[in-house]
Amino acid sequence: MHYETIIGLEIHLELQTSSKLFCGCSTSFGQEANTNCCPVCLGLPGTLPVFNKRAIELAVTAALALNSDIQLQSRFDRKNYYYPDLPKAYQISQYEQPLAKGGYLEVEFESGLRRINLERVHLEEEAGKLIHAGDSIFGADYSLVDYNRTGIPLLEIVTAPDIRSGSEARKFLETLRSILLYSGASDCKMEEGSLRCDANISLRPVGSQGYGVKAEVKNMNSFRAVETALYYEAKRQEKILAGGGTVIQQTCHWDEAEKITIPIRSKEGSSDYRYFPEPDLLPLTLDKDFISRIAESLPEMPGKRRARMAEHYGLGESELDIFIENRPLADFFEAAAEKYDDYKNLANWVQGDFLYQLRENDKKPEEIKPELFVELLTLLEKGQINRPVAKELLAEMIQNGSSPKELVEEKGLGRIAGGEKLIPLIEQVIAENPDAVENYRQGKEKAITFLVGRVMALTKGRADPGELNKLLREKISQQ
Amino acid sequence: MKLYEKSAAELSLLLKKSEVSSVEIVQSFIDRIDRVEPQIKAFVSYTPESALVMARFIDDKRMRGEEQHPLAGIPVAVKDNICTEGIRTTCSSRILENFIPPYDAAVIESLKKAGMPLLGKTNLDEFAMGSSTENSAFHATRNPWNPDMVPGGSSGGSAAAVASAMVPLALGSDTGGSVRQPASFCGITGLRPTYGRVSRYGLIAFASSLDQIGPFSTTALDNALLLSVISGYDLRDSTSLPNSVPEFHSDLEIDCKNLRIGLIRQDPSDGFDPEVIAAVKKQAAFLGDAGAEIEEISLSMIDCGLGAYYLIAPSEASSNLGRYDGVRYGLCIEGEDIESMFSDTRGRGFGPEVKRRIIIGTYALSAGYYDAYYLQAMKVRTLIRREYEEAFKKYDLLLGATTPTPAFKLGEKVDDPLQMYLSDICNLNDALAGIPSLSVPSGIHSTGLPMGIQLSAPPLQEGTLLKIAHFLEQRNENHPKRPGIQLTEEGSA
Numbered sequence: 004m005h006y007e008t009i010i011g012l013e014i015h016l017e018l019q020t021s022s023k024l025f026c027g028c029s030t031s032f033g034q035e036a037n038t039n040c041c042p043v044c045l046g047l048p049g050t051l052p053v054f055n056k057r058a059i060e061l062a063v064t065a066a067l068a069l070n071s072d073i074q075l076q077s078r079f080d081r082k083n084y085y086y087p088d089l090p091k092a093y094q095i096s097q098y099e100q101p102l103a104k105g106g107y108l109e110v111e112f113e114s115g116l117r118r119i120n121l122e123r124v125h126l127e128e129e130a131g132k133l134i135h136a137g138d139s140i141f142g143a144d145y146s147l148v149d150y151n152r153t154g155i156p157l158l159e160i161v162t163a164p165d166i167r168s169g170s171e172a173r174k175f176l177e178t179l180r181s182i183l184l185y186s187g188a189s190d191c192k193m194e195e196g197s198l199r200c201d202a203n204i205s206l207r208p209v210g211s212q213g214y215g216v217k218a219e220v221k222n223m224n225s226f227r228a229v230e231t232a233l234y235y236e237a238k239r240q241e242k243i244l245a246g247g248g249t250v251i252q253q254t255c256h257w258d259e260a261e262k263i264t265i266p267i268r269s270k271e272g273s274s275d276y277r278y279f280p281e282p283d284l285l286p287l288t289l290d291k292d293f294i295s296r297i298a299e300s301l302p303e304m305p306g307k308r309r310a311r312m313a314e315h316y317g318l319g320e321s322e323l324d325i326f327i328e329n330r331p332l333a334d335f336f337e338a339a340a341e342k343y344d345d346y347k348n349l350a351n352w353v354q355g356d357f358l359y360q361l362r363e364n365d366k367k368p369e370e371i372k373p374e375l376f377v378e379l380l381t382l383l384e385k386g387q388i389n390r391p392v393a394k395e396l397l398a399e400m401i402q403n404g405s406s407p408k409e410l411v412e413e414k415g416l417g418r419i420a421g422g423e424k425l426i427p428l429i430e431q432v433i434a435e436n437p438d439a440v441e442n443y444r445q446g447k448e449k450a451i452t453f454l455v456g457r458v459m460a461l462t463k464g465r466a467d468p469g470e471l472n473k474l475l476r477e478k479i480s481q482q
Numbered sequence: 483m484k485l486y487e488k489s490a491a492e493l494s495l496l497l498k499k500s501e502v503s504s505v506e507i508v509q510s511f512i513d514r515i516d517r518v519e520p521q522i523k524a525f526v527s528y529t530p531e532s533a534l535v536m537a538r539f540i541d542d543k544r545m546r547g548e549e550q551h552p553l554a555g556i557p558v559a560v561k562d563n564i565c566t567e568g569i570r571t572t573c574s575s576r577i578l579e580n581f582i583p584p585y586d587a588a589v590i591e592s593l594k595k596a597g598m599p600l601l602g603k604t605n606l607d608e609f610a611m612g613s614s615t616e617n618s619a620f621h622a623t624r625n626p627w628n629p630d631m632v633p634g635g636s637s638g639g640s641a642a643a644v645a646s647a648m649v650p651l652a653l654g655s656d657t658g659g660s661v662r663q664p665a666s667f668c669g670i671t672g673l674r675p676t677y678g679r680v681s682r683y684g685l686i687a688f689a690s691s692l693d694q695i696g697p698f699s700t701t702a703l704d705n706a707l708l709l710s711v712i713s714g715y716d717l718r719d720s721t722s723l724p725n726s727v728p729e730f731h732s733d734l735e736i737d738c739k740n741l742r743i744g745l746i747r748q749d750p751s752d753g754f755d756p757e758v759i760a761a762v763k764k765q766a767a768f769l770g771d772a773g774a775e776i777e778e779i780s781l782s783m784i785d786c787g788l789g790a791y792y793l794i795a796p797s798e799a800s801s802n803l804g805r806y807d808g809v810r811y812g813l814c815i816e817g818e819d820i821e822s823m824f825s826d827t828r829g830r831g832f833g834p835e836v837k838r839r840i841i842i843g844t845y846a847l848s849a850g851y852y853d854a855y856y857l858q859a860m861k862v863r864t865l866i867r868r869e870y871e872e873a874f875k876k877y878d879l880l881l882g883a884t885t886p887t888p889a890f891k892l893g894e895k896v897d898d899p900l901q902m903y904l905s906d907i908c909n910l911n912d913a914l915a916g917i918p919s920l921s922v923p924s925g926i927h928s929t930g931l932p933m934g935i936q937l938s939a940p941p942l943q944e945g946t947l948l949k950i951a952h953f954l955e956q957r958n959e960n961h962p963k964r965p966g967i968q969l970t971e972e973g974s975a
């Protein structure tokens with residue numbers, strides 16, 4: 004019998020706010036343990052939560068980017084359970100009335116473009132972090148808790164069981180990540196835990212409509228791990244089913260070192276979270292204007308943008324890859340393209356020297372004025388400077404934001420062209436290098452390169468090598 | 483007359499005229515506490531030194547001629563479930579026996595800003611669960627009118643401290659009657675403000691959707707003064723009301739002629755003491771004589787409040803009390819593993835009433851029972867709220883007994899939780915509806931114990947309640963305002 008794999012994902016995303024969901028504490032990563040905490044996020048007796056408006060804006064932004072239907076009225080509930088990293092013994096989350104319902108993503112799979120539906124998108128608070136002196140909380144001599152992460156706003160995205168393989172899950176996550184990065188809602192760093200993913204996976208005979216017993220796979224710390232883990236788990240379940248056995252409902256940990264899934268608990272004893280409406284917060288009411296303002300400020304999503312940029316600028320796949328991955332760079336390109344219509348040349352410069360210099364100087368595209376960059380390319384195109392000077396100016400422009408035009412005037416970097424300026428220098432070089440001139444006359448082409456280089460040095464690089472080459476040959480042949 | 487026998491307003495006047503200093507006032511109450519407290523046991527923590535520091539500070543300010551709040555220099559006591567920075571806040575529970583909050587509750591900030599010296603933290607039923615202040619993990623508090631009787635609860639410590647003149651003013655918290663019932667048992671005035679009028683920030687939660695901090699005093703004017711200090715919008719409490727706060731004390735005169743009052747029918751067949759009912763009628767008659775229109779009414783939802791309250795409050799409590807697990811603060815019983823640490827800490831840290839309610843709440847919220855219990859109770863709560871809305875279309879306020887009987891004996895109801903719960907029967911519905919409600923003394927029972935009446939008004943109408951309380955207070959001039967305890971004390975006038 005052939006089996007079909009059914010996968011649904013639950014994605015947790017830390018929203019990129021500077022303060023926590025219900026208090027003013029900083030959300031910055033990698034701080035000394037328990038330094039970003041206050042009585043509120045520690046849940047000390049008597050403290051109360053207060054909404055962070057920015058978190059709600061970002062959650063709405065992300066949900067809109069995922070085509071999810073924002074609810075004008077949503078509500079927070081308490082999810083009650085005991086764990087040392089959960090200071091209040093409940094997590095404030097949304098259960099019955101989530102922030103957004105439904106939604107979908109268009110994903111380009113190998114089999115073609117397909118829509119993956121979403122069940123819901125909701126807001127909740129992050130828990131703290133346990134550090135065990137040993138492998139797990141049970142065997143440990145002691146465990147320490149870091150509450151810096153407690154209360155960071157989390158967005159939970161739940162997909163429909165529309166995914167059919169590990170590689171599809173990976174492709175879905177990559178698409179999701181690029182959309183969320185684009186929307187600016189999260190930095191989506193899996194290695195820092197700001198994007199996490201759990202999967203529900205089951206198998207059913209091809210052609211059947213029901214669902215098989217599912218397992219939940221957790222602890223997959225990279226996109227590659229998601230792909231590998233789900234393939235492994237699908238294989239494991241297939242072996243059981245093919246052997247006439249039954250899969251039991253359980254939660255598994257993905258062991259990255261061993262490349263196997265390890266059952267950690269069976270679902271029968273699953274917790275009863277005793278959800279009820281959070282009495283310390285009023286229901287969240289959003290007005291239509293607020294939502295439409297965010298919808299209007301939402302950037303064009305990557306899939307659409309790629310198609311448009313390909314069509315409008317005639318860019319190639321590799322250039323598009325770079326621009327779609329790096330939204331600010333694409334924004335910079337498009338801003339420059341409004342005033343400069345050699346798109347191909349522009350794209351080359353932006354993804355080449357420009358990007359290189361940004362990285363060298365630790366700058367972001369949005370810090371540079373596109374009109375200065377256009378100024379530079381125009382100077383070059385009009386022959387007022389040569390390429391080496393252009394690169395030098397680019398570096399200065401990125402470092403100090405200075406205008407290339409002004410720099411050229413200030414430093415006298417304009418190109419030296421025309422006979423009257425160059426010929427005296429050429430004559431000087433010919434006189435100083437009789438051996439090389441002789442070599443050239445005997446047909447050694449390399450000698451001309453050497454002579455061009457000497458004149459170039461005298462002009463401090465401001466002459467055009469092509470023109471120089473021509474003039475030099477003419478001058479020698481005249482002698 | 484001793485300083486400690488005077489009302490806060492009287493003391494304020496003496497301070498203003500520079501006839502006494504705040505230090506003298508505070509010292510007078512300290513001396514009183516030293517003599518009376520061993521009998522009453524109203525306090526969990528006693529802070530005379532810091533109170534004197536504040537008193538001196540206020541005296542200095544006054545000498546420099548600086549503008550001050552009318553209550554500046556007047557001491558106060560605060561229920562021990564309200565967080566005080568640097569002073570342990572126990573909720574009268576073993577589990578928080580050594581908890582010292584690193585922050586002040588919003589109301590404590592307000593008291594400090596007004597310049598009120600804090601004399602101590604008062605006893606309560608553990609986590610404010612109870613109606614007698616016998617459920618304290620430390621000791622029971624006694625009723626100043628008769629030490630064999632309970633002072634009521636859960637704010638019994640605060641009520642007894644005011645009634646026995648150990649402080650002129652105190653704060654309690656009212657979840658389902660915990661200010662009004664002890665006010666009635668102790669013969670003083672206690673107010674539960676509109677839900678959201680006073681910030682809950684720093685009030686250790688029992689049932690978040692019901693908890694509200696309220697003032698105790700011997701007069702309506704004092705109550706109004708203290709209410710003005712603690713009311714107002716607080717950014718840190720999302721349920722706090724943005725409405726502006728009137729100066730409740732500035733005008734307490736009322737013309738009864740335009741008042742329509744609904745007199746809640748309360749019957750001996752429902753367990754109401756005939757003397758209690760007679761006292762209510764007498765107060766109503768005062769108002770009627772002054773021109774108010776009085777009409778008897780029956781509230782159909784009155785009996786449903788108890789059931790709804792004892793599902794909603796324990797449900798929220800079961801969640802609010804989850805945080806006491808021994809990990810971060812308070813009692814911690816280390817164990818073999820994390821599960822045993824959690825369960826041993828909670829097992830030893832909580833008393834029987836708290837455990838009872840946690841279990842009820844946990845059950846009511848459990849999958850499969852939520853719809854039948856919690857959800858149903860929330861529906862009843864909506865109906866109660868609607869019934870009040872309807873009633874307030876017809877009446878400016880409602881009037882009835884605060885409690886069916888005067889204070890009961892210590893130990894009398896400890897083993898019968900249902901009987902204990904019934905002592906708050908008149909107070910629960912107002913709490914569920916979130917409306918303001920006040921208890922004011924209505925006379926002395928033949929047993930020598932005080933009785934009280936309860937006045938309820940539409941949201942934000944605390945002003946009306948205080949005015950009526952003020953009016954009745956003046957009609958009740960012949961009633962002793964202080965319990966007999968002052969007579970047994972040596973050397974008192």
Ligand SMILES: [Zn+2]
Nearest residue numbers: 026028041044
């Ligand atoms: Zn915080």
